[in-house]
Amino acid sequence: MLSPRFQAVSQAMATQARRAATENERGLLADKIFGMNVFGLDEMRRRLPKNVFEELEQTMEEGHRLNPAIADVVANAMKDWAIEHQATHYTHWFQPMTGLTAEKHDAFLTPSQKGHVISSFSGKMLISSEPDASSFPSGGLRSTFEARGYTAWDPTVPVFIIDEPYGATLHIPSFFFAFSGEALDRKIPLERSIEVLSKAALRILRLFGNTEAHFVHPMVGAEQEYFLVDSHLAALRPDLLLCGRTLLGAPAAKGQEMEDHYFGAIPERVLAFMQDLEHELLKLGIPCKTRHNEVAPGQFELAPVFEEANMACDHNMLTMNMMRHIAPRHGFLCLLHEKPFAGVNGSGKHNNWSLVDSQGQNLLNPGKTPKDNAQFLVFLAAVLAAVHKHSPLLRLGTIGAGNDHRLGANEAPPAILSVYVGEELNDVIEGIIDPAYARHENKKPMEIGVSSLPALPVDQSDRNRTSPFAFTGNKFEFRAVGSSQSIAPANIALNAAVAASLDEIANTLEAAVASGKTITTALQELLPETFSRHKDILFNGNGYTQEWVEEAKRRGLPNDDNTVSALDRYNDPQVTQVFVSQGIFSEREMQARQEILYANYAKTLIIEGQQLLELGKTRVLPVANGALDQAATRLQHLTETLGKDACQQEQLELTELHGKVQALRQSLKDLVAALAASRAEAEARRQAKVAKQHLLPAMQAVRACCDKLEEDLEDSSWPLPKYSELLWIH
Ligand code: ADP
Numbered sequence: 169m170l171s172p173r174f175q176a177v178s179q180a181m182a183t184q185a186r187r188a189a190t191e192n193e194r195g196l197l198a199d200k201i202f203g204m205n206v207f208g209l210d211e212m213r214r215r216l217p218k219n220v221f222e223e224l225e226q227t228m229e230e231g232h233r234l235n236p237a238i239a240d241v242v243a244n245a246m247k248d249w250a251i252e253h254q255a256t257h258y259t260h261w262f263q264p265m266t267g268l269t270a271e272k273h274d275a276f277l278t279p280s281q282k283g284h285v286i287s288s289f290s291g292k293m294l295i296s297s298e299p300d301a302s303s304f305p306s307g308g309l310r311s312t313f314e315a316r317g318y319t320a321w322d323p324t325v326p327v328f329i330i331d332e333p334y335g336a337t338l339h340i341p342s343f344f345f346a347f348s349g350e351a352l353d354r355k356i357p358l359e360r361s362i363e364v365l366s367k368a369a370l371r372i373l374r375l376f377g378n379t380e381a382h383f384v385h386p387m388v389g390a391e392q393e394y395f396l397v398d399s400h401l402a403a404l405r406p407d408l409l410l411c412g413r414t415l416l417g418a419p420a421a422k423g424q425e426m427e428d429h430y431f432g433a434i435p436e437r438v439l440a441f442m443q444d445l446e447h448e449l450l451k452l453g454i455p456c457k458t459r460h461n462e463v464a465p466g467q468f469e470l471a472p473v474f475e476e477a478n479m480a481c482d483h484n485m486l487t488m489n490m491m492r493h494i495a496p497r498h499g500f501l502c503l504l505h506e507k508p509f510a511g512v513n514g515s516g517k518h519n520n521w522s523l524v525d526s527q528g529q530n531l532l533n534p535g536k537t538p539k540d541n542a543q544f545l546v547f548l549a550a551v552l553a554a555v556h557k558h559s560p561l562l563r564l565g566t567i568g569a570g571n572d573h574r575l576g577a578n579e580a581p582p583a584i585l586s587v588y589v590g591e592e593l594n595d596v597i598e599g600i601i602d603p604a605y606a607r608h609e610n611k612k613p614m615e616i617g618v619s620s621l622p623a624l625p626v627d628q629s630d631r632n633r634t635s636p637f638a639f640t641g642n643k644f645e646f647r648a649v650g651s652s653q654s655i656a657p658a659n660i661a662l663n664a665a666v667a668a669s670l671d672e673i674a675n676t677l678e679a680a681v682a683s684g685k686t687i688t689t690a691l692q693e694l695l696p697e698t699f700s701r702h703k704d705i706l707f708n709g710n711g712y713t714q715e716w717v718e719e720a721k722r723r724g725l726p727n728d729d730n731t732v733s734a735l736d737r738y739n740d741p742q743v744t745q746v747f748v749s750q751g752i753f754s755e756r757e758m759q760a761r762q763e764i765l766y767a768n769y770a771k772t773l774i775i776e777g778q779q780l781l782e783l784g785k786t787r788v789l790p791v792a793n794g795a796l797d798q799a800a801t802r803l804q805h806l807t808e809t810l811g812k813d814a815c816q817q818e819q820l821e822l823t824e825l826h827g828k829v830q831a832l833r834q835s836l837k838d839l840v841a842a843l844a845a846s847r848a849e850a851e852a853r854r855q856a857k858v859a860k861q862h863l864l865p866a867m868q869a870v871r872a873c874c875d876k877l878e879e880d881l882e883d884s885s886w887p888l889p890k891y892s893e894l895l896w897i898h
């Protein structure tokens with residue numbers, strides 16, 4: 169009989185691409201299905217009285233709370249629409265600090281007289297609800313006896329329906345907060361950061377004489393990387409099921425060295441998954457645009473068209489949910505973990521970010537006129553200053569136990585933040601700092617506000633893929649975000665940091681103008697000074713090299729290459745100042761978050777450690793012991809028939825194998841001790857530190873022992889699907 173592993177391999181090989189069951193399931197043209205499960209503006213206009221619609225539209229645009237006076241009318245229209253779409257339930261859909269989304273469904277029904285029920289949904293139910301939310305992480309913001317948490321519709325994002333074979337549910341994208349009003353989620357601080365950024369950016373626009381724009385939105389396009397593993401194989405890997413990554417596994421003979429997977433032909437089964445996924449996402453109004461194979465075998469990417477940051481954040485959470493949800497239909501497990509496999513690329517999420525005003529003008533687009541260029545340079549300077557001054561704060565937007573395996577560890581982008589602007593823009597900046605530079609380089613000296621920038625190619629082809637933060641023509645690409653993470657923390661940090669530097673610049677410019685200077689003169693003073701102060705953040709070279717690590721140190725750029733040291737920065741006065749003074753977090757909210765994140769890190773490591781211990785003890789060790797017994801029996805047999813002298817090689821091999829098994833036993837003992845030491849710590853920060861210092865290396869040691877044995881032991885005895893199978897069967 170085949171071993172479970174070989175059975176799984178043959179089942180995986182035999183699995184065919186899933187065919188669409190109905191005509192409806194086949195990718196209908198995007199314009200037919202796009203947003204059909206969203207209660208969007210068109211639907212609202214059709215169903216609401218004109219005055220109610222206009223007020224709601226304004227609320228959505230400006231992000232106010234919904235006026236209770238119109239809530240009932242809106243709720244009623246929403247309910248009718250939802251019921252027409254076969255929805256039976258509604259839920260406030262929110263994003264607690266678990267890093268995932270949460271939902272609790274309630275039926276639309278209310279009992280009426282004589283044993284009947286009616287469908288009901290009031291404005292009050294729409295605006296807010298009070299889930300029994302005592303189990304969500306609050307970092308001490310709620311004590312258990314006062315466990316109430318509230319959810320409230322975020323009216324800037326329309327409600328939508330998740331449609332399943334047995335029924336549909338109306339989802340109301342919601343904020344989640346404590347009785348005291350403090351944020352328990354990531355949407356509230358994101359909204360606050362967007363508001364603060366908008367105000368600061370408007371100050372700059374006003375200085376340039378723009379009186380029209382009434383808000384500025386950060387726009388975000390989050391490219392999502394992921395792995396797919398065949399379900400039959402994944403079922404034999406509890407580490408994949410529970411931790412989302414392989415805790416052990418020797419490298420396959422072939423990984424990504426041939427670079428033949430990147431942009432390669434998409435396997436049929438995978439393509440079917442992608443099409444199914446996109447179909448569902450389009451119905452939810454998520455503008456998926458690009459799909460392709462990524463660098464590592466078994467790795468893929470989905471990129472949507474960019475949207476307003478809060479919408480992009482919700483949509484990315486939904487995309488991840490849908491990926492996990494739809495993969496099993498196609499016989500896959502979808503891995504969103506940052507480093508599911510050692511030795512090949514991990515997954516990130518490129519957070520493309522720009523600023524667009526209410527007139528649709530992208531403020532990061534180098535302009536055609538001297539005035540537009542000068543304005544572009546101010547925003548560029550603000551971003552450079554923000555990344556330079558607030559690098560620890562931005563690093564906090566990318567922390568997590570999973571992402572630690574990428575940033576500054578096994579692969580890039582590095583944990584050191586630097587900005588890539590490309591050669592041309594670099595020359596422009598150098599020329600502004602020092603006119604002599606421009607003459608020396610045989611280029612026209614820059615006179616801000618007078619000359620125009622050389623035309624910058626909007627699509628720069630020689631992008632630096634090693635840079636954690638790159639300017640790509642008309643947007644910045646923050647590449648350090650982890651694939652499994654919400655993009656909210658990264659964008660909160662980015663918005664907060666840029667808002668702070670825009671405000672600082674606005675203060676200087678406003679004062680100069682008030683003192684009678686022209687804006688051009690003020691800029692000619694401000695820009696060289698700002699660029700020169702922050703040019704250390706610019707780096708166009710290879711971010712993966714050791715030389716850069718040393719050079720960055722000389723420049724004083726922080727290098728927090730793990731979550732624990734990055735999290736300690738929550739206490740930096742500058743971090744607190746940017747968040748608290750701008751009203752994005754209160755000090756209590758920050759403390760709570762820091763606490764939750766330490767705990768989350770420690771728990772992740774403890775779960776992984778426990779899982780690895782189990783795998784080592786119950787799967788690898790028995791197989792290794794079996795091999796040892798077999799080798800001993802064989803040696804005994806050979807010694808008896810051939811004599812001891814003839815069996816020296818076998819004796820040596822046995823001793824070697826024995827050594828490896830002993831090493832595994834010892835490493836498992838050390839792991840038990842490290843787990844105990846981590847569990848013994850009651851306080852989150854201490855626990856995170858101990859886990860990092862003791863548990864992580866103990867796990868690495870166990871893994872090394874297991875991987876050596878995997879390479880040596882007879883293949884059919886190995887119980888766990890190997891890298892060659894997990895990575896290459898699709
Ligand atoms: P890549 O980085 O893979 O070469 P693209 O240049 O096609 O990809 O863009 C990647 C992502 O950047 C997409 O999600 C796209 O919508 C987004 N994007 C493009 N322009 C902007 C912009 N102005 N602001 C924010 N995101 C943008």
Ligand code: MG
Nearest residue numbers: 391518520645
């Ligand atoms: Mg990209």
